[in-house]
Amino acid sequence: MQRPVSSFSLSPGVKVKLASAGFRVTADLLHLSPPQLSREAGLSQQEALEVLQAVRSDGGGGASMSALELLQKEGELKSIVTFSSHLDAALGGGVPVGKSTEICGTPGVGKTQLCLQLVVDVQVPQCFGGVEGQAIYIDTEGSFLLQRVVDVAAAAVRHCSLLVEDEEQRVAMTTFTVETILSNIFLVRCHDYVELLAELHLLPDFLTGHPKARLLVIDSVALPFRRFEDLSQRTRVLYGLAQQLAAIATRHLVAVVLTNQMTTRLRGNQSQLVPALGESWGHAPTIRLLLQWSGSQRLATVFKSPSHADATIQYQITSDGFRDSDQSACSQPGTSC
Amino acid sequence: MVLLRDGMCPGLDEGLVRGLRAADIKTVEDLVSSDMEELAQRCSVSYKALFAIRRVLLAQHAAFPVSGADLYEELLSSTAILSTGNPSLDKLLDSGLYTGEITELSGGPGSGKSQVCFGVAVHISHQLKQNVIYVDTTGGLTAGRLLQMLQAETSNAEEQMEALQRIRVFRLFDVFSLLDCLYGLCGGGLQRASVGGGSVKAVIVDSVSAVIAPLLGGKQNEGMSLMSQVAGVLKTMAKDFNVAALPLLIKEEFDLKWWSRSKEEGGGAAAAASGKRKRDETDS
Numbered sequence: 032m033q034r035p036v037s038s039f040s041l042s043p044g045v046k047v048k049l050a051s052a053g054f055r056v057t058a059d060l061l062h063l064s065p066p067q068l069s070r071e072a073g074l075s076q077q078e079a080l081e082v083l084q085a086v087r088s089d090g091g092g093g094a095s096m097s098a099l100e101l102l103q104k105e106g107e108l109k110s111i112v113t114f115s116s117h118l119d120a121a122l123g124g125g126v127p128v129g130k131s132t133e134i135c136g137t138p139g140v141g142k143t144q145l146c147l148q149l150v151v152d153v154q155v156p157q158c159f160g161g162v163e164g165q166a167i168y169i170d171t172e173g174s175f176l177l178q179r180v181v182d183v184a185a186a187a188v189r190h191c192s193l194l195v196e197d198e199e200q201r202v203a204m205t206t207f208t209v210e211t212i213l214s215n216i217f218l219v220r221c222h223d224y225v226e227l228l229a230e231l232h233l234l235p236d237f238l239t240g241h242p243k244a245r246l247l248v249i250d251s252v253a254l255p256f257r258r259f260e261d262l263s264q265r266t267r268v269l270y271g272l273a274q275q276l277a278a279i280a281t282r283h284l285v286a287v288v289l290t291n292q293m294t295t296r297l298r299g300n301q302s303q304l305v306p307a308l309g310e311s312w313g314h315a316p317t318i319r320l321l322l323q324w325s326g327s328q329r330l331a332t333v334f335k336s337p338s339h340a341d342a343t344i345q346y347q348i349t350s351d352g353f354r355d356s357d358q359s360a361c362s363q364p365g366t367s368c
Numbered sequence: 369m370v371l372l373r374d375g376m377c378p379g380l381d382e383g384l385v386r387g388l389r390a391a392d393i394k395t396v397e398d399l400v401s402s403d404m405e406e407l408a409q410r411c412s413v414s415y416k417a418l419f420a421i422r423r424v425l426l427a428q429h430a431a432f433p434v435s436g437a438d439l440y441e442e443l444l445s446s447t448a449i450l451s452t453g454n455p456s457l458d459k460l461l462d463s464g465l466y467t468g469e470i471t472e473l474s475g476g477p478g479s480g481k482s483q484v485c486f487g488v489a490v491h492i493s494h495q496l497k498q499n500v501i502y503v504d505t506t507g508g509l510t511a512g513r514l515l516q517m518l519q520a521e522t523s524n525a526e527e528q529m530e531a532l533q534r535i536r537v538f539r540l541f542d543v544f545s546l547l548d549c550l551y552g553l554c555g556g557g558l559q560r561a562s563v564g565g566g567s568v569k570a571v572i573v574d575s576v577s578a579v580i581a582p583l584l585g586g587k588q589n590e591g592m593s594l595m596s597q598v599a600g601v602l603k604t605m606a607k608d609f610n611v612a613a614l615p616l617l618i619k620e621e622f623d624l625k626w627w628s629r630s631k632e633e634g635g636g637a638a639a640a641a642s643g644k645r646k647r648d649e650t651d652s
Binding site for chain 1: 372486509513535538542551555582583589
């Protein structure tokens, strides 16, 4: 079938010139050379060359694979363990690499703590069942506390050194220390949504240069967007952001973790706490986790996942980090029993 | 809208093309819709020659009418109805997905649209033994989930692998890649994707709104035209190649104030292209 020239990714000015010169479908362009095209359509040589390259590269949509090949590729990807076995079970092994996960919750429930735990966990060596990758932390709230990361990292190193069974693991422990953990975390501080978008535009090149990166944390994606005046523009920007993150996650095999805040929705006379950024944002992340309080117990609920049923588990935040909730009755939340 | 070239039809030579170009006649459309007598005088060509050229071009480029009876016959012989694997869904869709038509699925977040699509893909590839093309723009497709669904239908590992091989997955994240992919499929990709004796019977796009929504509204004017192009190529693919196309859209709750501001963003235009609609309602 005839493919119109306007369906290619060319600049609008070039498209207008081509249309007014009468070039509407690709069949009109195929047998021209760049100088001929630039003469007939009034384009510069460079523009004519770009147009012909775009029209001639009939990629057919790029790489496709059968579902069987996809299954084999997925089998090679490991998930990032969260050190909370219940949460790992609910997520099917941990936070999956290559997908985007959203963590939403009220202030103080533990979203940033879980992110800091993941940033350490992604570096666990492969012989211990980890992913052994680097992490990029985009901080928009200013809640990245280095001392806390040191505590969590030290606890993780202690935990792993207790598990050492063979020579390979002993060798791996020499490179898994608090210093190396800190050196494999790349921290970016963004103050508003423009900086966030700019950082995401630069990220693909950065990831190509750092092929060991396996985790991208954005804490939080909601804050820069809550002061937007034009809601329809905000929705557009968020859609574009969602697609960029999906592309980064898939192409560079990175687990994207986003933190979201909560907002109140009024329905008649009732109010309800729902994740911020609107319902349209709800389609963007592949997996969504809700952290909430139930009395004095913290709960984590998986409420959107393409491969696992919804589940709720209990957890606690200890001085070592994000852990399973103790079964023995522990009266005060947040202390390790 | 095809450009006039010499050699397109007898009588249309280089000199005449140049003369017509000078008279601002560049495409077949321009020639056919202009006044023959005036044109003949301006280009100093005989009226008869120009008239003959016009007739040949019309015959080459016009669409031919088909009688209703022939159309009905063709429809009866070429349309297939694909069961979705879920009997109540089939009942809702009047026994299933029709090839040659676009069936649109829309719903709120977490309502199960992708899961329905996985089910359809698994059913078509396993029970009907036909090929499926799945275009994933959100990263939500996990082959592990497809395998899980297949394991519920059959415990034979070889059958499961065969069924997975019949599902072709494209992963793209912006509208131009989507257009590249769809046009590539129309231009021969569908035949290439047919594996193991069957042919491609369904094309699932999960989801169309994810790639088009960033382009609609505001000061951008390309969004609507790209959206219509996606709809057009899906419709052509469905009709010409006898496949069932299944795009996914999202459903949003608008509050009235914002809706009236963004009314011109064309929420209805995409719906106009699809023949049948199915909604998943979330209760929240």
